[in-house]
Amino acid sequence: MGQYVSLKYYFDKELAERLATLISLNYTLFPNEIFIENISKRVENKELKARVLIIAEELHAALPKEYDKSLIILLSILGPINKTEKGMFTNGYFLMPIARYVESYGTNHVSLSLEALREITQRHTSEYAIRPFIVNNTNECLDYFDIWIKDSSPHVRRLVSEGTRPRLPWAQKIDYINGDINQNLLLLDSLKNDSSDYVRKSVGNHLNDLSKEEPDIVLSWILERRTTMPQAVIKRGLRTLVKKEDPRVLDIINEL
Numbered sequence: 113m114g115q116y117v118s119l120k121y122y123f124d125k126e127l128a129e130r131l132a133t134l135i136s137l138n139y140t141l142f143p144n145e146i147f148i149e150n151i152s153k154r155v156e157n158k159e160l161k162a163r164v165l166i167i168a169e170e171l172h173a174a175l176p177k178e179y180d181k182s183l184i185i186l187l188s189i190l191g192p193i194n195k196t197e198k199g200m201f202t203n204g205y206f207l208m209p210i211a212r213y214v215e216s217y218g219t220n221h222v223s224l225s226l227e228a229l230r231e232i233t234q235r236h237t238s239e240y241a242i243r244p245f246i247v248n249n250t251n252e253c254l255d256y257f258d259i260w261i262k263d264s265s266p267h268v269r270r271l272v273s274e275g276t277r278p279r280l281p282w283a284q285k286i287d288y289i290n291g292d293i294n295q296n297l298l299l300l301d302s303l304k305n306d307s308s309d310y311v312r313k314s315v316g317n318h319l320n321d322l323s324k325e326e327p328d329i330v331l332s333w334i335l336e337r338r339t340t341m342p343q344a345v346i347k348r349g350l351r352t353l354v355k356k357e358d359p360r361v362l363d364i365i366n367e368l
Contacts, residue, residue, distance in 0.1 A: 118160075119160055119205070120158070120159055120160040120163055122205055123155060123160065123163035123164055123166075123167060123208070123209070124151070124152070124155050124163070125148060125151065125152040127151075127167070127206060127209075128147060128148040128151040128152065128167065128170075129148055130206060131147075131167070131171070131189070131206065131209070132144040132147050132148055134189040135174075135175075135185060135186075135189060137189075138185055138188045138189070139175070139176075139185045142174055142175070143174050146174070147170055147171075147174045150170050150173075151166060151167055151170050154166045154170070155167075164208050164209050164212050165212055165216070167209035167212075168209045168210075168212035168213040168215075168216055168217075169216075171186070171209060171210070171213050172213060172216070172217055179217055179218060179220070179221050179224070180221065180224060182213075182217075183214070183218070183221075183224060183225075183228055186210050186213065186228075187228060187231055189210075190207065190210075190231060190232065190235050191235060192235075193234045193235060193265070194234060194235050194267065197266060197267075197308065197309070197310040200235065200236050200237055200267070201236075201237070204235050204236030204237070205236065207232055207235055207236040208236065210232060211229065211232050211236065211237070211238055211240065211241040212241060214228050214229055214232070214238075214241055215240070215241035215242075215244060219244065219245075219248065222245060222249045222252050223252070225245065226242070226245065226252070226253065226256050229241055229242050229245075229271070230256075230260070230263075230268055230271070233267050233268060233270075233271045234265050234267045234268060237267075237271075237274075238271055238275065239271060239274040239275045239277075239280060239283070240280070240282070240283050242271065242275040243275060243280070243283060243284065243286055246275060246276055246286065246289065247286055247287075250289060250290055254289070254295075257272045257276075257299060260272050261299065261302045261303060266306070266307075266308035266310050266311050267310075269303060269306060269308065269311050270308070270310055270311045270314045272299055272303065273299065273300060273303050273311065273314040273315050273318050274314045274317075274318070276289060276296060276299065276318070277314075277317065277318045277321050278296075278321045278322065278325065279321040279324065280321075293322060293325070293326050293329055296318065296322060297322070297329075297333055300315050300318055300319065301337075303315050304337070304341045304342070304345055305340070305341060305342065312342060312344065312345050313344075313348065315345055315349070316344065316345045316346075316347070316348025316349045317348060317349075318349075319334070319345070319348070319349030319350075320348060320349050320350070320351055320352050323349065323350065323352055323353050324352055327353055327358070330349070330350075331350075331353075331360060331361065331364075334346055334349065334350065334364070335364070338364065338368075343368045346364070346365075346368060347365065347368070350364065350365065
C-alpha cells in the first residue's frame with residue numbers, strides 16, 4: 113500500500129499547470145507562467161483551505177475583471193457531467209478552486225453564481241460554496257431550490273439538502289433557513305423518498321444535524337412520516353439520539 117499523501121498537496125504547482133493549460137485553450141490572454149509561479153510560491157506551508165483560496169485569488173487576478181466573462185471561461189473547463197454517484201470527491205477535486213472563486217467573487221451576481229454552482233456540483237460539489245448565498249440571499253436560493261428538488265440530476269437534488277445542513281462537516285455552521293427549522297424540513301420532505309440513495313443519505317444526515325438542536329421537533333416530524341419514508345433515512349437521521357439512548361427514539365428504531 114502506498115504512503116498516504118495529504119489532500120492539501122493536490123493544490124500546488126501541478127494543479128496550477130493543469131488549470132492554466134485548460135483555461136488558455138479558451139482564453140489565450142491567460143498569463144500561464146505568472147499564474148503557476150504565484151501559486152507555487154503562495155501555497156508553500158499552507159493548509160488545504162488556504163491553498164484552495166489562494167488558487168481562487170490567482171484565478172481572479174488572471175481572468176477578466178468582469179465576473180460574467182470570467183465565469184464563462186471557468187465553466188468551459190468543467191468537463192463532462194458525472195453520471196454516477198461516485199468520484200465527485202476524487203476526480204472532481206480540481207474544481208474546488210472554481211467553486212471557491214464563485215463563492216468569493218459572485219456575491220453580486222446571485223443568479224449567475226447559483227447557475228454556475230449547479231453545473232459544478234454535477235462534477236464535484238457546491239455544498240460549501242453555496243452556503244454564503246443561502247445565508248445572504250435566502251429567498252433567491254429558495255426559488256432555485258423549488259426547481260432543483262425536481263432536477264433530473266441527483267447531484268443537484270443532493271445540493272439542496274447538503275448545502276443547507278446546519279452542521280455540514282468542514283463547513284461553518286449556519287442557522288436554519290430564515291431562522292425556521294420548518295423551512296429545512298419542508299425541503300427534506302420533498303427529498304426523503306428520493307430515487308437516489310446518495311440524496312437519501314444526505315436527507316438522513318441533515319435530519320441528524322437538526323436532531324442535535326431540536327430533537328422534539330425532529331422526532332415529531334419523523335413519527336408523522338415513519339410509514340411513508342425509508343427506514344434507512346430514519347435510522348441515519350436519529351443516530352445521535354440513539355447514541356444518547358433517548359427511550360422515545362429507541363422505541364421507534366425497535367419498531368422498524
